Amino acid sequence: MSSVGCNEFVAQMGSWMEGEREPAAQAHLAHCEACRSLAADIDAIQSAAPTLSVADPEPPARVWAALRAQLVQEGLIREALPPPKGERQPWLAALFTQLPRPALAGACLALLIAVGFGIRGPVSQWTSRAPAFPLSAQLDTAEQTTVSSFAGSNSAVSASLHQNLEIVDHYIALCEKSVRDEPQNDAAREYLYDAYQQKADLIDMITERGDSIQ
Amino acid sequence: MKTQLMRPHSSFLQTFHRRFTPVESLRASLGTRRRIALRTSGVIIAGLLVCSTALADHIEKNFKVEAHPVITLHNPNGSVTVKAWTKPEVSVIATRASDQVEVDATQTGNRVDIMTHPVASGAPPDGLRTDFEVRVPEDAELQIHDDSGAVTVNSVLGDMNVETVGAGVDLADAAGYLTVKTIDGPFQCVRCAGRIEVSSISGSLRMVDLRSYQVRAQTSKGNILFSGEFLPNGMYELKNYSGVIEVRFSPGDSFDLSATSLKGTVNNEAKLSPPTHQQHFYSKFNNSLFGSFNSGRARVELSSFDGTINILKRN
Numbered sequence: 001m002s003s004v005g006c007n008e009f010v011a012q013m014g015s016w017m018e019g020e021r022e023p024a025a026q027a028h029l030a031h032c033e034a035c036r037s038l039a040a041d042i043d044a045i046q047s048a049a050p051t052l053s054v055a056d057p058e059p060p061a062r063v064w065a066a067l068r069a070q071l072v073q074e075g076l077i078r079e080a081l082p083p084p085k086g087e088r089q090p091w092l093a094a095l096f097t098q099l100p101r102p103a104l105a106g107a108c109l110a111l112l113i114a115v116g117f118g119i120r121g122p123v124s125q126w127t128s129r130a131p132a133f134p135l136s137a138q139l140d141t142a143e144q145t146t147v148s149s150f151a152g153s154n155s156a157v158s159a160s161l162h163q164n165l166e167i168v169d170h171y172i173a174l175c176e177k178s179v180r181d182e183p184q185n186d187a188a189r190e191y192l193y194d195a196y197q198q199k200a201d202l203i204d205m206i207t208e209r210g211d212s213i214q
Numbered sequence: 215m216k217t218q219l220m221r222p223h224s225s226f227l228q229t230f231h232r233r234f235t236p237v238e239s240l241r242a243s244l245g246t247r248r249r250i251a252l253r254t255s256g257v258i259i260a261g262l263l264v265c266s267t268a269l270a271d272h273i274e275k276n277f278k279v280e281a282h283p284v285i286t287l288h289n290p291n292g293s294v295t296v297k298a299w300t301k302p303e304v305s306v307i308a309t310r311a312s313d314q315v316e317v318d319a320t321q322t323g324n325r326v327d328i329m330t331h332p333v334a335s336g337a338p339p340d341g342l343r344t345d346f347e348v349r350v351p352e353d354a355e356l357q358i359h360d361d362s363g364a365v366t367v368n369s370v371l372g373d374m375n376v377e378t379v380g381a382g383v384d385l386a387d388a389a390g391y392l393t394v395k396t397i398d399g400p401f402q403c404v405r406c407a408g409r410i411e412v413s414s415i416s417g418s419l420r421m422v423d424l425r426s427y428q429v430r431a432q433t434s435k436g437n438i439l440f441s442g443e444f445l446p447n448g449m450y451e452l453k454n455y456s457g458v459i460e461v462r463f464s465p466g467d468s469f470d471l472s473a474t475s476l477k478g479t480v481n482n483e484a485k486l487s488p489p490t491h492q493q494h495f496y497s498k499f500n501n502s503l504f505g506s507f508n509s510g511r512a513r514v515e516l517s518s519f520d521g522t523i524n525i526l527k528r529n
Binding site for chain 1: 290434476
């Protein structure tokens with residue numbers, strides 16, 4: 001039985017991950033520690049991957065608690081009184097109401113998008129989730145907060161930013177419709193997340209301008 | 215070293231008198247009505263000269279730098295023109311629309327920071343306009359921020375980061391790692407090399423005679439034109455939501471092509487063979503085209519949401 005070299009083994013990694021364990025590749029692993037270690041890592045990642053997709057679109061409470069504690073400690077947000085009984089604000093909306101200055105919104109949106117990408121699981125989870133587009137709703141909340149803080153500016157730049165925000169909103173609506181109509185269409189989902197990212201970047205830019213004119 | 219750039223003393227009055235004297239002598243030989251007309255026009259001319267001198271002033275400053283200097287320029291309103299020269303020096307010429315805006319230039323080691331800022335709040339945007347002409351060494355690294363106006367850079371070979379809102383970005387003979395971000399300003403790059411990353415929301419992107427090994431261009435609403443060489447092992451990713459993506463190829467090019475428009479169309483003039491290097495998955499939802507042109511040495515990925523993709527022969 002002939003063995004393969006390291007380069008050939010790495011080149012065959014795609015098949016290896018799909019479960020094709022050629023005898024020659026296995027023979028190579030028997031005497032190559034580096035490739036054995038690589039294969040073990042890949043197997044570990046592959047077996048852990050399914051558990052990384054969670055059904056809950058919100059990050060775990062402990063993550064938010066830790067983030068919040070850190071922000072309070074650094075004086076970036078204040079401890080707020082708990083909302084009245086029966087009223088529950090979305091976690092992101094609550095964060096935005098406490099931010100002392102809008103520039104932090106961008107950082108939080110980046111976190112939001114990261115979480116959004118993190119929760120991208122199998123299509124079945126995407127379609128069964130309710131509401132269908134939680135990121136969209138959260139971004140809208142962020143937009144309202146940010147745009148109202150920028151209302152004082154009347155420059156051409158401000159008009160351009162808002163006009164482009166409308167353009168991105170238009171694409172978000174198109175992509176959401178596309179994902180709704182064709183839930184199996186991965187490319188449409190990718191476009192949707194790109195549009196979310198663009199909106200987050202734009203809101204970030206608007207908050208920066210808002211900061212500079214205050 | 216922080217320098218507040220000051221307006222040089224104006225010799226306007228002397229210039230004005232020199233220009234006005236022939237008008238005065240001519241006036242003596244004319245009738246009353248013509249005299250009044252001339253007097254009026256003289257006042258207008260004088261007023262215009264006073265205004266132009268008072269409103270737009272010229273500021274110049276030079277900085278000695280070493281190899282690979284970093285130049286940052288923050289100018290929210292106005293044009294920025296940067297050209298390379300062979301001197302180890304950075305020259306900054308600023309033209310202010312009014313004294314409601316200040317220009318600060320700071321040198322820290324091998325870094326020159328140039329910035330404009332309003333003197334007081336509430337100034338009209340036209341009064342805050344400042345146009346820059348900057349000369350830098352060829353190997354300079356540039357970081358430019360210009361919301362509205364235009365950014366033009368010629369023959370600078372260092373890395374470059376340009377961010378604008380409405381300002382167009384026009385690069386020529388640039389190299390290095392170029393990152394450009396606009397909101398609705400158009401982008402053009404002619405004879406550029408190195409690595410290019412450009413993104414916009416509604417600006418169109420035009421890349422002509424490129425020799426870049428890595429290009430990533432994305433715009434939502436704008437068109438994208440790529441007409442350049444596909445270098446071996448190069449990676450070319452062009453993406454938009456709507457609009458036209460046009461790629462021009464020549465018979466000697468060699469690339470692996472993936473072109474997908476989810477809701478739009480793909481038009482192709484290249485004779486493609488089955489892809490040599492990559493596996494592609496055809497989707498029933500999209501209009502896709504995959505294949506290799508010649509031996510497929512570069513990788514070209516074109517994608518649009520509902521736009522048109524044209525892969526055309528270069529003339």
